[in-house]
Amino acid sequence: MTASLRRAVLTMSLVAMCAGLAATGTVFAEDEPMRKVTKRVVPVYPEMARKLKLSGTVKLTAVVAGGGQVTSIEVIGGHPVLIVAAQDAAKQFVFQAASAESREILTFVFGSQ
Numbered sequence: 001m002t003a004s005l006r007r008a009v010l011t012m013s014l015v016a017m018c019a020g021l022a023a024t025g026t027v028f029a030e031d032e033p034m035r036k037v038t039k040r041v042v043p044v045y046p047e048m049a050r051k052l053k054l055s056g057t058v059k060l061t062a063v064v065a066g067g068g069q070v071t072s073i074e075v076i077g078g079h080p081v082l083i084v085a086a087q088d089a090a091k092q093f094v095f096q097a098a099s100a101e102s103r104e105i106l107t108f109v110f111g112s113q
Contacts, residue, residue, distance in 0.1 A: 034102050034104060035064060035068070035095040035096050035098055035102055035104060036095065036096040037093055037094070037095055037096075038068065038094050038095060038096055039092070039093060039094035040093060041089040041090075041092040041093060042089060043082075043085040043086050043088065043089035043108055043110070044085055044088070044089075045085065045110060046081055046082065046084070046085050048081050049079075049081050049082055049085075049110065052081070054079060054081055054082065054110070055110055055111045056078060056079040056082055056109075056110055057077075057078060057107060057108065057109050057110070058075075058077070058078030058079070058082050058083050058085075058086035058107070058108045058110070059075075059076040059077050059078060059105065059106070059107050059108075060073050060074065060075055060076060060078075060086060060087065060090050060105070060106045060107075060108075061073070061074040061076060061103050061104070061105055061106075062090050062093065062103070062104045062105075062106055063101060063102075063103055064095045064098075064101065064102050064103070064104055065101055066097065066098055066099060066100055066101055067097055068094045068095040068096060068097045068098075069094060069095075070090060070091050070092075070093050070094075070095075071101075073087050073090050073091060075087070076105070078108075079110075082108070082110050085108075085110075086106075086108040086110075089108065090106050090108075093106070
């Protein structure tokens with residue numbers, strides 16, 4: 001990916017994240033997905049995180065079957081209070097069908113509400 005394309009993608013992602021944070025407090029962003037998401041689920045902002053005014057990013061790897069269903073989730077990083085909400089949402093994602101299993105990086109950005 002060229003540097004100018006990376007900058008454009010980053011800029012668009014930041015704008016989308018800011019707009020989403022203002023609207024819902026939780027944003028989903030993808031790190032150059034190999035497959036298109038056909039069903040996206042926004043995670044529920046945990047009540048404990050709301051009380052603690054927590055914000056942060058959770059990064060996951062989703063193993064996606066050829067049919068597009070998420071078969072497993074691996075945590076790359078994030079605040080423990082936010083991880084479960086991100087995992088619950090990611091398990092419900094559906095991706096475009098492909099000929100083989102793939103691993104997709106998913107990033108969820110939580111803002112305090």
